[in-house]
Amino acid sequence: MMNFLPRLHQDELLYSVIARYKRMCGMVSKIALVRDLYDEKTVFKSTLFPQHLNKLIANFPYNSKIGVNELINNHTPFNFYTAFLSSQLTETISDGMINGKGTGIEALVGIAGSRVKLNDHLKVCPACLVEDVESLGEGFWKRSHQIVGALFCLKHEVPLVNSKVGSSDNIVDFICADEDVYDTENSLPVIYSAEIKKLNLSYLRNVSYLLNVNQKRKNLSFIIDYYIDRLREKGFASKSGNLYITELVEVFGSFYPTEYLELMQSTIDIKSETNWLRLFVRNNNKNRSPLRHLLLLQFLGLDVSELFDWNSTIGKITIKSNRKPKYELSERKSEWLKLINENQGATRAELKEKGKGLHTWIFAHDRVWYEDVTPRIKARKNKRAAIDWNQRDEECLKLAKKAVKGILSFDGKPIRIIPANIRRAAGVKKWFLHKKLNKTWQYIEEVSEDINSYRIRKINWAISELMRKHGKATAYQVQLYAGFGGKNDEVRKIINEVLESNRDI
Template sequence: MSASILFFPASMPDETLQSRISRYHMLSGNRSENETFRDIFDTAPFAMKIIPNRIDDLASRLPGDKELNLNELLLSNTILPVYKPFLGISKGNDELRDESIISAVARIPRREVSAHSMAKICLSCVQDDLIETGHSYWHRAHHIPGVTACWRHGEVLLQACPKCSHPFYRSNKLLPSLAAQCVCGWSPLSSHLPETGLELEQNFALFAKELLDRNLPAVKSEVLAAFYTRQAKKMGFTHGQFMSRAKLFESIQSTFGPKWLAKIDNAYAAGKHNQWIRTTTVNGLLDMPITRHLIMAYHLFQTVDSFEKKLATESLLFSCKKGLQTQPKAPSLSKRKLHRQKVTQLIEARPGLSLDYLWANAYQATLWLIANDKPWLTEILANGPVTKAKTEQPADRRDEAYAKVIAERVEELYIFSQKQIRVNITNMIALLPSRVPPSPADRKILFPRVAQQLEIHHESSWHFHLRRAIWALSEMSRLKLPPNTSSLQLLTSVPIQAWSALINHFEWDLEKLMSTGVNPESLLATTNVSRQWKGPPGHHGPMGGRSYIAIKSGKAGAPDYF
């Protein structure tokens, strides 16, 4: 491990850690970025996202106590403080109001850490910083997820050179000096007419900036869910006695506009509006990304003062309620009901049993019933338990018409395109003009023909992988791309394991396919597999998505999604 760092530039107001490291590189006189990474992290260059993986190595090299240094870096040079109120509290710290900052870092989902760019600038801030502090640097507040404009100047934040589109952030590279010119000659300090963002964008950015500066403590996910629900109901987003997610979602859409929501939320942009607002928890966290938390917090509370005050009140109410709760007693069954239940279960399991059998196998129940409920015991031994007749519910009158809709339109879902979707129950039901029961059992009773069509046309995950792989091959041929995994990842999200398994199973000659061209429908027909195909032999493990969530380990760790 290398020696302590002799100097490290003091932080500018609201400066990112990546910006401080870039200034260290310039001031140290290091000839290469590799030398700077070795100085600070004792490792080769790596991608620095929201919170660098080896930030503790930097803390140990700075003068003073490592833990204090780490806390200062996290609170002053990262956007962790804006995450804290939404991260929940780990099970081991349920009674603490403000647990350790390291625990908060561990609960930031890995996908969240890598999902946002850490290189955005406001041109006016670049010029003002140079005048006010003598240095132009990268601001934390500009990198809060969902923020698209400067809170101070209202300008749209840039992530790339406006002249040649060269990106500011490059993986495994330090951030460029804001005093330097781009490869095309453009300079952030040169005269340039900035683009002004919407007033809503600036107000949202100001709310996020104040929340970042406030550094609020973490609260339990149950408190946060109740907090959102209470405020939404106060604002009229109700359905009976419950919060109406649909009404709240419509209000958010109306306020922010679909264009801006699609810009900052990938799920919204992809049309995944169902369950966009969620108050369920996954591994102790509310199952929403930070951007959506900020949107809801701003929409429901408008100011950070209101957000903080009402969150503190909700935490107090939760604590009082928890303190007043007593251990609920298990509901006690009466002796008559308990003994009758025992005998009924035995008779259902062994019809025609005798009183002698009850004496031998349910002595206490039989003794009590003989003494206190003999008429009932005599009757049930003679006639057996009374079963409730099941009434058959007639099928819905729309069943035949809806089944016809699915049969006629399902082929639309199997068309090869860039945005192919799996032909599953949800997507087939979406073809219908109105909803059908979500429960399979209810669907079979009320919509038997629809249920039959859903079963006939349901596509297996492997058939979906196959369709996407074939489309990718056709695009590689059309675009003259090499048929390898790099081209695959450029075109589609087919898991590499599935890609390899499909090529090996069908023994495709990729070079020949690339030279002769690929007709997706024809190639799919040559595979001779059904739409319910279970995949190549020996390949039945999970290929991605959330399949791994059910696998529990002995160590508590952060979830892979927010």
């Protein structure tokens, strides 16, 4: 049994509490620590979602008043990752943390199979660390800093820094949050634009609500219906709730900077029929990352509290028709024939206008007969002037070349040269990418960048910027400055190759 329990700080991870306890006791052996905590050999497998909390509570000092719910709700990110799950699944996850599940809780909350991955290392706010050491005599790991998508400290509004401490080890080492957990001398602060900072701080305010205030749960079907209702209000859905998905994806992609969506692991390929936003607003039972819920709500101009305070939704409206004919079919047919005879030379569209209701009824109940008796007379229309595709091709080719030149001379993080970005830079609509524009398309295909070429260009830009500002550029600094995040091994390999080639010049 534990002889004492360190004071639990606000927003402190349970992992951090145990790390401080280990240091206070002067323990070196991990096995001895686990036996002291659980009174038996129990493996602590997850930094964020510990299990067997009932055994841990039972081993707390006799005078401890801390209960299992306090540990889960205040010292793990449980409330954030279960916020958009059903009450039943939330209880299952809670029970797994209390009594032990045998399998990872990460799988239950949907992290294991999600494209939105947890950070590989625990994060710290340098300002918090200094402040905590001065006021408390020691630092501690804050759970709000470990939330996926957290780029800043909400309190100090400064960028978070990756520590040297891994967050997803199979067997956890308990390391305290001290100044030596990250390289203060060689770790440059990540530089984000003012727009990214504003977006992320707004995101973090919603995260704080989920962690510290919200205890409500809504079923996924309710949440999807809520989104449809709000999208209908914004003009992205019809009255019946059918989504104008193409327009939604385009406007969403314009609302968030591409760099920010990359940082939030939520980039959108507008051309793809299976991009995450298209799938996100469909009513299926697949888990969705809470990060992406908050991105959609932020796009809609809503606080997450509004969703959980909402009581009723409409969603999609299914229209059922139980129309019953007033007359027999033969009587309706006679009326239609009479209408045709009285309007010789009328087109089908004109007959439909004159016989509103009657036309619809006949067409629905005996279409074969309708086709046999109704004349096909085509009204002459003024022909549109034919498009001179050769001339348009030449004009678009000039626009495309000018747009590419503008992209390449852009003073900031490089923009990938692909058809969609060329069109945006040209300031024109989708007709710009018409397949009949042969010369334009040939040019676009010649200059378009594959993903590795774009990465190399962005890497060279980042190296140049870092050298200009700081006189040095390490692979890690380049990776963060270019916006790749710190855990992409494939990109790190390319960065090292580029740095090596630059040294040889």
